[in-house]
Amino acid sequence: MTLQAYQEKAAVCWTGCKQRxxxxxxxxxxxxxxxxxxxxxxxAMVLFMAQLLFGLLAGLQFIFPRFLYEILDFNVNRMxxxxxxxxxxxYGFLGSVYWFLEDESGVPIVGLKWxxxxxWVLTGAVTIVVLVYLLIQIGSGTDTSLWLINEGREYxxxxxxxxxxxxxxxxxxxxxxxxxxxxxKWSGIAGVLTLDLVALAGLYLAGMFYVTNISVDQxxxxxxxxxxxxxxxxxLVGCIMAWSLMxxxxxxxxxxxxxxxxxxxxxxxxxxLGLGHHYFWIGTPEYWFTIGGFFSALEPIPLVxxxxxxxxxxxxxxxxxxxxxxxxWIIAHAFGNFLGAGVWGFMHTLPQINLYTxxxxxxxxHGHLAFFGAYAxxxxxxxxxxxxxxxxxxxxxxxxxxxWRWKTAAVLLNLGVMGMTVALLIxxxxxxxxxxxxxxxTWAGYFAAQNHPWFMQAMIWRMVFGLMTAVGGGLLFWDLLxxxxxxxxxxxxxxxxxxxx
Amino acid sequence: MTEQVPRWxxxxxxxxxxxxxTGGSFVLLVILTFDSMKQISAGGxxxxxxxxxxxxxxxxxxxxxxxxxxxxGGEAPLFGKVLSEEExxxxxxxxxxxxxxxxxxxxxxxxxxxxxxxxDLTKAWLDQSWGAKASREELMVNFLLDPEKNARTFGSNRKxxxxxxxxxxxxAIVAFLKWxxxxxxxxxxxxxxxxxxxx
Amino acid sequence: xxxxxxxxxxxxxxxxxxxxxILLATLYAALFAWSKVSGRKILTILAWLSxxxxxxxxxxxxxxxxxxxxxxxxxxxxALGYGWMPRLIWGLCAATHDxxxxxxxxxxxxxx
Ligand code: HEM
Ligand code: HEM
Ligand SMILES: [Fe+2]
Numbered sequence: 001m002t003l004q005a006y007q008e009k010a011a012v013c014w015t016g017c018k019q020r021x022x023x024x025x026x027x028x029x030x031x032x033x034x035x036x037x038x039x040x041x042x043x044a045m046v047l048f049m050a051q052l053l054f055g056l057l058a059g060l061q062f063i064f065p066r067f068l069y070e071i072l073d074f075n076v077n078r079m080x081x082x083x084x085x086x087x088x089x090x091y092g093f094l095g096s097v098y099w100f101l102e103d104e105s106g107v108p109i110v111g112l113k114w115x116x117x118x119x120w121v122l123t124g125a126v127t128i129v130v131l132v133y134l135l136i137q138i139g140s141g142t143d144t145s146l147w148l149i150n151e152g153r154e155y156x157x158x159x160x161x162x163x164x165x166x167x168x169x170x171x172x173x174x175x176x177x178x179x180x181x182x183x184x185k186w187s188g189i190a191g192v193l194t195l196d197l198v199a200l201a202g203l204y205l206a207g208m209f210y211v212t213n214i215s216v217d218q219x220x221x222x223x224x225x226x227x228x229x230x231x232x233x234x235x236l237v238g239c240i241m242a243w244s245l246m247x248x249x250x251x252x253x254x255x256x257x258x259x260x261x262x263x264x265x266x267x268x269x270x271x272x273l274g275l276g277h278h279y280f281w282i283g284t285p286e287y288w289f290t291i292g293g294f295f296s297a298l299e300p301i302p303l304v305x306x307x308x309x310x311x312x313x314x315x316x317x318x319x320x321x322x323x324x325x326x327x328x329w330i331i332a333h334a335f336g337n338f339l340g341a342g343v344w345g346f347m348h349t350l351p352q353i354n355l356y357t358x359x360x361x362x363x364x365x366h367g368h369l370a371f372f373g374a375y376a377x378x379x380x381x382x383x384x385x386x387x388x389x390x391x392x393x394x395x396x397x398x399x400x401x402x403x404w405r406w407k408t409a410a411v412l413l414n415l416g417v418m419g420m421t422v423a424l425l426i427x428x429x430x431x432x433x434x435x436x437x438x439x440x441x442t443w444a445g446y447f448a449a450q451n452h453p454w455f456m457q458a459m460i461w462r463m464v465f466g467l468m469t470a471v472g473g474g475l476l477f478w479d480l481l482x483x484x485x486x487x488x489x490x491x492x493x494x495x496x497x498x499x500x501x
Numbered sequence: 502m503t504e505q506v507p508r509w510x511x512x513x514x515x516x517x518x519x520x521x522x523t524g525g526s527f528v529l530l531v532i533l534t535f536d537s538m539k540q541i542s543a544g545g546x547x548x549x550x551x552x553x554x555x556x557x558x559x560x561x562x563x564x565x566x567x568x569x570x571x572x573x574g575g576e577a578p579l580f581g582k583v584l585s586e587e588e589x590x591x592x593x594x595x596x597x598x599x600x601x602x603x604x605x606x607x608x609x610x611x612x613x614x615x616x617x618x619x620x621d622l623t624k625a626w627l628d629q630s631w632g633a634k635a636s637r638e639e640l641m642v643n644f645l646l647d648p649e650k651n652a653r654t655f656g657s658n659r660k661x662x663x664x665x666x667x668x669x670x671x672x673a674i675v676a677f678l679k680w681x682x683x684x685x686x687x688x689x690x691x692x693x694x695x696x697x698x699x700x
Numbered sequence: 701x702x703x704x705x706x707x708x709x710x711x712x713x714x715x716x717x718x719x720x721x722i723l724l725a726t727l728y729a730a731l732f733a734w735s736k737v738s739g740r741k742i743l744t745i746l747a748w749l750s751x752x753x754x755x756x757x758x759x760x761x762x763x764x765x766x767x768x769x770x771x772x773x774x775x776x777x778x779a780l781g782y783g784w785m786p787r788l789i790w791g792l793c794a795a796t797h798d799x800x801x802x803x804x805x806x807x808x809x810x811x812x
Pocket of ligand 2: 051052053055056057058059060078081082085363364365367368371372376417462463465466467469470615616617618
């Protein structure tokens, strides 16, 4: 084709996109906040696909170390893999909050224009950051590199300029939330949510400075990572769940809010000092053995409580609900959170065993199941709620057209991640044995463990299940684009607690 | 609206509990953080001053504690130059900055945190694979300058890529690694036999 | 010496008993709740059986992880905590969900 032909094609494409976007923005089924939410969800899904792709690349390099060597090295692929994850999950959370903000406060979002602007600014920044990761990758050992290229600290690699941008966007988001609740109604959920967002954003600041001292560096780094995933994110999800349970199952507000407070008490009560389980070996004092060991051992309690509570609720509501895919993913969330964080976390959390599992594939096994089980699932559930509403609050119960698609996607994703988790568990078990205990974690000892047949086979199985995960992810994306289109039946009406009993 | 729920199951009760538990835990964490910061600042009891890179460092089993601990020995200046605390800090700082800018932690672990594609670097300075103490510094610098040519891989064929590290950066990294190896990490890694400690 | 690490030969048992502690605690709590809902005797018996198994696992876990002096408090906490928790949760579920007089409720509608 000639250049001109390409240009024409691109122009047609662009007009098509613009037109479709116009149709979307005129969608009468969505409020202003919900349209913004769909923007966030869309980018989240794209980043989720990127996460899977770069996970596959990084995983392949364990088996074929020459693959993309000095083109896209393991550290680059891995950085994109885990950064895409953190960012898509945050996008999902932001979107979810925008989604229910108007419903919960009873008024239109205050300063929605600023929120929309913030979305485009953030998305532009994310695009630039990823391009720099991929094209420039690394810099020289100067402050300039940390400001412009990457900060080289796992999960929060984004360069300093982007950190500042993120903080500004978060402030805008926070303004939307706080001002809207202030203008409309405050509720228990609103209160918890607002305070939790302050904590979540505040913690990010703890990861924004440079220090020479690696012990001090890791100390604050864990404030961000641990106090995010094991405290503030859990509570944020608690708020999102609380609202969804009222909507989806018709549970009463009083019940939902009481449970939210219980969850906050249990999560923060165990999770804040549970931080100590990362302070066993980084130079910090010995008393963290005790504090970290005891409090992190308590962390599974809220997760156990939630599983029991959901059995009770399911019994009380007989699973009557108006959105089957969303409910399926909420159930996946309850079990995934319980298994990944509760069971897998507890298995390696005491210093008596963590001395050997620390920094092995054991951590990766737990990390995959916990992040997927606790946070990917709940976001996906919310995407389905959004898809339902966007298409006119249509039927999403049984006998859906192409209902096989969401079911297959869910099965592939959950089985895939579970399979990867088990493969990594075997690798980590072998590694803690050979590398950590017998060989004493030397250079030679490291490779003795990597070359062990158990490990090498585990890496192959991880790829097999990784592919399964990726196929499931693609199917999920497709389904979200299609589900409910052309559906004529309206959504099932779910009655309130008071009526069902 | 009046509820017949018992007090311990009421919304207000749990709201207050949540606030007190959260506040209490956070205050405790802040207090502990102050204490930890005191103990892990460079020159403190657990993280030696940067000028420790002028000394011989090793890692031995402490019989009474039943765990491995760093030991600081006699003079052993890095690259033959004795540095003041200030000079040493500057060098280590450059090393740390390079480690971040080159994104080492998305392949390696440091203090056991990071990625699992390459060996833990906590005690890399003390690794017996460097052969002998006398040639270690040079070998390390050369390795960092050209990890492909100096690859070992132990049969795995997994090589570290060339990261365009300059000579001064490589020396600074070695200083940083030497300093890191002197941190008291409560016995992690266990059973690590340091260079020069061969029986 | 604040801790005595798990022995090499006991790694598997340590992981296994740890996982079982959480799983059995959940099973016990679930069976307990279910027995209350359905009122079937067999479920109560099963609940107690899983609690007994939980106690065994806590014992094994504590032994393998060389718990002594104050670490034993953790064993005790797990034994009592996981034993008592299902009752508490049940009590909470029953108490918070128990209602008779409520009007139909729109979310976001009213607040207490
Ligand atoms: C949803 C909640 C959770 C998520 C998303 C999560 C995720 C992770 C991730 C990704 C890591 C690896 C960090 C790294 O890159 O170095 C990690 C480490 C760890 N997690 Fe969790 N986790 C969660 C909950 C828990 C819970 C409840 C426990 C304990 C009961 C726990 C115990 C640990 C421990 C001990 C480590 C350190 C592993 C090591 O020493 O290398 N986690 N977690
Ligand atoms: C296509 C499937 C996937 C593959 C092949 C894959 C592969 C990988 C690889 C190779 C690493 C680096 C581990 C190392 O340093 O040795 C990694 C890290 C990680 N991945 Fe994935 N991944 C996949 C999907 C996912 C999903 C779905 C999630 C969560 C939602 C996830 C979360 C993580 C996390 C949290 C880490 C950091 C773990 C740690 O530091 O302990 N990955 N992944
Ligand atoms: Fe943690």
